[in-house]
Amino acid sequence: MINDLITRRDALRVGALGIGALGLAACGSSSSSGAASNAPVASNSKSPVTLNMLTWNDHYYPSTQWPAIKKETGISVNVTLGSDDAAMFIKAQQSGQFDIVSADALWVPYYHQQGLTNAFDINDIPASKDLYSVSRDFSIWQGGGGYLAYPRAWSALRIYYNPKFVSPAPTSYEVLLDPKYHGKFVRENQPTDIMAEAGLATGAKAPYNMNSAELSRATEWLKAAKPAFLTLVSQNTGVVQALTNESAWFTSENLGTDIRVKEAGGPLIKAAVPKEGVVGWLDAEQQMKTSHANRFNQFINAWGQPEWVVPLFKEFKEAWFNEAAYKLLVNAGQKEFADALLYNQPEEALKAHLKGPAKNPNAYITAFNSVFGA
């Protein structure tokens, strides 16, 4: 199957067809990096190296963290920001140039199944001792004779609502069908996740792997719920803005949305857990099969120090799996803030239906578009 993939060679070949008269038909390209199939021996060298990292912006502190890591390890980091797991997976697979790639929950084993990542012994990374023990033992991330990724943070989506307008408190996704809330629901535009939530609302057991009958039920439910949707926004900030100015009264969002709205000067927002269950994610850093894989442990050890986690937690309000950072927060008098984001309950991460690749992603998007198209 791998041989059937569109490699850069295929892409260039097609491009060359378009400009064949220009003599580019002979252009080729080396196929994606073929690194060792076995995990490399970790290096403690301080020799200068640049690691290419495909990640999200809440994973690092560029202004201070990168210079410090370079000074300590000789590792420079060249970051490429990603958007969604699917697009990042394709980018990582087709370029073959990323040394570290961030991914969510069930995407991690998917990368490994596609032969893109190395399994490693997490205990070889000294900083892993700072992690909650539960996060070093996620069954979904075990395979290949080791651990598939270094755990970072997690969240679960809740219904966040403005009690001034939404009463009684929602207990179910059914609240979206209530006519009095037409045009008052705001949501990040995440087609697969929205379909997964519609799947939960209609009783699907595996909302990221619905069969066609389940998908059909979810689509019909979402059509009925569509009048509640005010808008689909591209970023969390759009949700916060809509809740703050009260153009929207409720949302399905990551933990901490109530705090973000409060910080933006908005009204009191409360959280509710729908009885059908919630979707969620736990993300991690993966060691890709590249020639720099032997510097992964060294990088992660420097990057995952609790001193870096604390400011990132404060800024992005995501519960990390770093227990040592939680203790620093408690010592700094921020226990209430951290506990409000469930930082002290990492086991909660596994209670959500975890994000992962759909078996039939095209069907998910077609279903989503059929609801939200004109």
Place this chain on the structure above:
Amino acid sequence: MTASTTPASSGPRAVVGAPARRGSRVRRGVVTLSQYTGFAPAMVLFGLFFAAPMALIVAYSFWTQEGYKVVSDWTFANYQSVFNTPVYVNTFLVTLWMTAAATALTLAIAFPFSYWLARYVSRRWQRPLLFLVILPFWVSYLLRVTAWTIILGNNGALSRLLGVVGLSTPSWLLYDRPAVIFVLVYLYFPFAALTLFAALERFDWRQMHAAMDLGATHPRAVRTVMLPQIKPGITTAVIFVFIPILGEYLTPELVGGTRGVMIGNLVDNFFQEAQYAEGAAIAILIAAVVIILLLIFRRSLEVGETYGG
């Protein structure tokens, strides 16, 4: 006679002339090739940055999507899926009318402005006013659209203004099609205004005076004398506004809500989830509409056609 003279007269010409023509054809070929050598950099750039990516998108639209992988097995399935799914056809049609409405409104506002600027404003003041037209380009596109979400939103400037005069905020002010069209008109007004101004600036206003001296009313002089002469400028303005709006997805996403969706948003959904094959098929259909429009407009761009010349 005619039959016998024709071969006789053409024969020698054919014999004598043939080698000479072949020779000149070769020379002409050499000259032509050397003439085009100068275009090589442009052709390379065009090939690398337009033809090759376009060819890739066309290929993707005919390849097979298997999960998250695009496999190079040729198929029409992506196009069949688009045409067999009513929501894509409907959204395409809605996009076309939203684009047409936004283009018409943009030109309806830009034309009087450009007319006034070209005819009644002194040259001294034309430059500062044109500078004001392009001033919004100093701010990023994203910021300009985001600013409108604040102006048009709940508790926004417009909402408060309406409140002061005792009016309630209409529900379509934001997160609906009128909001999308309004913001698109704002965004593309400079393109239309500058293009129309360039056309009107070259117009000889004495012809208007002559037409009116001969009894034409002002509207008739505009319609029969001025408009035919600035038709290429109007066509260019339509092209500059209509084509980019047709592929818009950011403005409808930011101010359109779930009721102001355009076809670009559905393409974006496909690309967001790495479903490139069907997304590429819709993108190619948008490109096809653009090409058809350009072919239709091509004649209008020929100045010689103005009076059937």
